[in-house]
Amino acid sequence: MVGERIIAVEGVDPLAIYGVNNTRFEMISRHYPKLKLVARGNQIKVTGDEELIDDLESKINRMVEFYSRYSRLTEANILDFLNDNDSSIVKAEEDALDVLVYGTNGRTVKARTINQRKLVELYQTNDLLFAIGPAGSGKTYTAIALAVRALRNKEVKRIVLTRPAVEAGERLGFLPGDMKDKLDPYLQPLYDALHDMIPQKKLMEYMDDGTVQIAPLAYMRGRTLDNAFVILDEAQNTTLNQLKMFLTRMGKNAKFIVTGDITQIDLPNRGDSGLVKAIGILENIGSIAMVYFDARDIVRHKLVKHIVNAFERYTSGNGSSERTENNDECEDNSQ
Numbered sequence: 581m582v583g584e585r586i587i588a589v590e591g592v593d594p595l596a597i598y599g600v601n602n603t604r605f606e607m608i609s610r611h612y613p614k615l616k617l618v619a620r621g622n623q624i625k626v627t628g629d630e631e632l633i634d635d636l637e638s639k640i641n642r643m644v645e646f647y648s649r650y651s652r653l654t655e656a657n658i659l660d661f662l663n664d665n666d667s668s669i670v671k672a673e674e675d676a677l678d679v680l681v682y683g684t685n686g687r688t689v690k691a692r693t694i695n696q697r698k699l700v701e702l703y704q705t706n707d708l709l710f711a712i713g714p715a716g717s718g719k720t721y722t723a724i725a726l727a728v729r730a731l732r733n734k735e736v737k738r739i740v741l742t743r744p745a746v747e748a749g750e751r752l753g754f755l756p757g758d759m760k761d762k763l764d765p766y767l768q769p770l771y772d773a774l775h776d777m778i779p780q781k782k783l784m785e786y787m788d789d790g791t792v793q794i795a796p797l798a799y800m801r802g803r804t805l806d807n808a809f810v811i812l813d814e815a816q817n818t819t820l821n822q823l824k825m826f827l828t829r830m831g832k833n834a835k836f837i838v839t840g841d842i843t844q845i846d847l848p849n850r851g852d853s854g855l856v857k858a859i860g861i862l863e864n865i866g867s868i869a870m871v872y873f874d875a876r877d878i879v880r881h882k883l884v885k886h887i888v889n890a891f892e893r894y895t896s897g898n899g900s901s902e903r904t905e906n907n908d909e910c911e912d913n914s915q
Contacts, residue, residue, distance in 0.1 A: 587624040587637050589644060593781060594622045596647045597640065604658055611662045612636055649732060651682035651779070680725040681732075683777040689725045693877040696722045703835070706869040708827070710815075710859065711839045713873020714888045716880035720813050723837040724773040727809040730835065731791070737807040738791050741770045742826070744817045745796040767794050770813060797822060806831035815840035815855045817847055823854035843895070 589597050598605040598619055609617045615628035615636065624640070626633050639661045646661075646669065647653040660668045680700065681689040691697040696718050699711055703726055711719035727739045745766055764771075774783055774792065786792040797818065812818070812826055815838045823838075830836055840855045847853060862868050875892075878885040 581630045582628060583630045583633060584625070584627045585633050585637070587626060587633075587640055589622045589624065589640065592644050592647050593779065594619070596653050597643055599655075604655060607655065607658060608636075608640075608662065649682075651684065680722070681728045681777045684775065684779055687776060689721075689777060691722055692879060693718065693873075695719075695871055695873045695877045699723070699837075699871045700726065702869040702871060703837075706867050707834065708830070708836045708862075708868045709838070710855075710862075710868075710870045711837060711873065712842060712855070712859070712870065713877060714841055714843065714875060715878075716884045716888075717873035717875075717877035718879050719839045719871075719873050719877075720769070720811070721773050723811050723839055724770070725777060726837070727811060727835075728774075728777045730809045736809045736833065736835065738793065738809075739786075740800075740805060740808050740810040741767075741774075741792075741794045741813065742797050742800055742811070743767060743770070743813045744815075744822065745798070766796070770794050770811075797826060800826055800829050803829050804831040805829045805834050807833045809835045810837075812836070812838045813840075816842050816845045816853050818854040819847070819852050820854035820857050823858050827858075843892070 597608075599607075602619070605617070605619050609615075612628075612632060615626055615632050617636075618625045626636060643653060643658060643661055646657065654668070656668050660666060679688050679690055683689050691700045695713070699709065699719070699722055702709055709723075711723060713719055724739075724741070727736075727741075730736045731739055743766055771794065774794075778786065778792075783792065787794075797812065808831070810829070812823075815823060817840075818826070827836065827838075838855070838858075842853065842856055845853045845856075859870065863870055875885045875888050878888060
């Protein structure tokens with residue numbers, strides 16, 4: 581029976597299916613010589629035998645689903661879908677077992693250190709996690725990767741990222757621009773991580789429709805966050821009341837991760853840090869887990885690990901005069 585149908589390529593950039601200069605679209609067309617295919621935007625108009633159209637639509641949907649999950653789709657994958665050969669698809673699924681997210685430009689985001697892997701493992705059995713450790717240890721990046729994975733797998737409906745707007749030596753009132761302009765510099769590390777994991781066009785869509793939200797901590801007051809993956813970054817700069825306010829926003833089917841570095845408290849009185857107090861208050865409650873990152877987890881420039889260790893020795897009173905004998909044997913753990 582001859583029919584006509586519109587197949588929508590939804591949720592992904594059509595270029596992933598059509599290819600540059602429609603090379604992939606032509607490959608698909610050649611596989612169905614008895615069908616007439618015309619692509620316009622994210623829609624494919626198909627005319628021909630209804631059974632063949634059903635088969636084509638099923639395979640297009642599988643390609644879209646594959647790309648949505650892995651952020652990549654090769655011509656070899658397309659050929660396998662067309663020929664009902666699952667070899668490259670199965671391999672991609674096997675390779676994905678230790679990948680948190682397939683990011684932009686072919687980037688794979690994995691848990692690379694012992695405590696990053698511990699955070700991923702404990703996420704499976706806990707609804708609230710604290711990831712505490714030095715700058716550069718990947719705690720926030722790993723948390724955001726878990727959030728993006730949960731969104732792609734439809735485990736949650738939205739991602740909410742927040743930070744306290746506490747400045748290191750500056751006052752918001754003296755900065756130029758409106759409130760968004762003033763706050764964006766403090767939220768930029770969160771934007772940077774998201775750009776690594778979600779294509780630019782898709783990220784803008786998510787931010788426009790509220791699927792991804794980035795806001796200062798003060799904006800969390802009064803909200804109930806259901807079906808959400810929520811990350812509070814730089815939590816060492818919250819007071820106990822602020823942290824309590826944030827944690828009590830947790831709604832149904834929500835996952836919360838709190839990250840912070842208790843050696844980088846920017847509050848006027850370091851003793852006011854709510855994160856330091858909350859660790860003791862909450863550590864023995866079920867479904868709450870604590871992961872402590874250290875210098876071994878640092879994945880920035882090889883010198884960062886030694887800088888962190890040097891400052892820890894200084895602040896612990898072991899002397900700025902001490903020198904390590906293996907400074908020239910820095911291990912590069914950069915991603």
